[in-house]
Amino acid sequence: MNIGELARRTGLTHSRIRFYESAGLLKTVDRRPNGYRTYPVETVLVLELIATAQRAGFSLDEIRTLLPPDLENWRHDALIEALHRKVAEIGALQTRLDQSKAQLVALIDEIEAKPNDMDCTANARRVLSNILGKEVERPTMTAGDVGRRDKIKPGRAHKTS
Template sequence: MKIGELAKRSGLSQSRIRFYESIGLLKMVDRRPNGYRTYPPEALVALELIATAQKAGFSLDEIRTLVPGDLDRWDHGALIPALRRKVTEIEELETRLAGSKKQLVALIADIEAKPDDVDCADNARRVLSRMLGADLGGHVGGRKRASRT
C-alpha cells in the first residue's frame, strides 16, 4: 500500500510515518522506481505497536530496541524484562504523583482556610511560612517552630 493509505488506516500523518522510517523504527518500506513508498500490511501492525508503546510511556529509543524490523523476530527474552521495567517506572511515577497531589490538596486547604480578618498578602505569607516550616522539618530560621497544639 502507498503511504497515503497507510496514513489513513493507521490514523497517523504521512510525515509521522516518514519520521518513523527515517529514525529506523519502520523498516518495512520499498521504493518504486518512481520514488513512491510502498508498505506491506505488516507496516500497519508495526505502526500500531509503535503508537501503543508510546502511549505506554516508552521512548522512541526504547521502542527501537524492542520492536524488530521483521515482526517474525521478536526477542522475547528482552521484551518481558523491558515491559517489567516500564511497569516499575510507572509505579514509581504514580507514587511521586500521589505525593504531589497530597501536597497540592493540603496547600489548597491551607489557602482556603484564610481567616476573615487576614488579607490575601498576609494569607500568602502565612501559607508560605507553613510551607517552609514543613519543608524544613518544622525548623524556620534555624529555630524549631512552636507547636500549635
C-alpha cells in the first residue's frame, strides 16, 4: 500500500508516517523503482500501536524498544514490565498533580478570604505570611519612593488582586 492509502486508513499525515519511519519505528518499508514507499498491510496495526502507546504516555524511545521487528514475536515479559512501569509513573504523576491542585485551591481560598476593609497589597502580605508561616516584611521606602508615591492620584484604578 502507498503512503496516501496508509494515511487515509490511519488518519495520520504523510509527514507523521515518514517521521515514524525515520525514527526507526517502521522497519518494513520498501521502495519501488520510482522511489515511492510501499507499506505492508500490518503497518496499519503498527501505526495504531504507536499512536495508542503515545497517548498512554510512552516516549518514542520506549515504543522503539517495545515494538518487535516482527509482530509475531512480542517480548511478552518486557512488554508487561514496561506497562507496569508506565502505570506506576502515571500513579506518581497523579499524586503530584493532586498535591499541586490542592495547593492551588488552598491559595485561591486564601486570596478570596480577603477582608473587605483590606487592600490588595495588605492581602498579598497576609496570604504570603500564611503560606510561608511567618510575617512578611514590608518593603522599606526610600526618598525616591516617596516622590513616586505622591504621583499616584486618588480614585484612579490600580491593579488589584
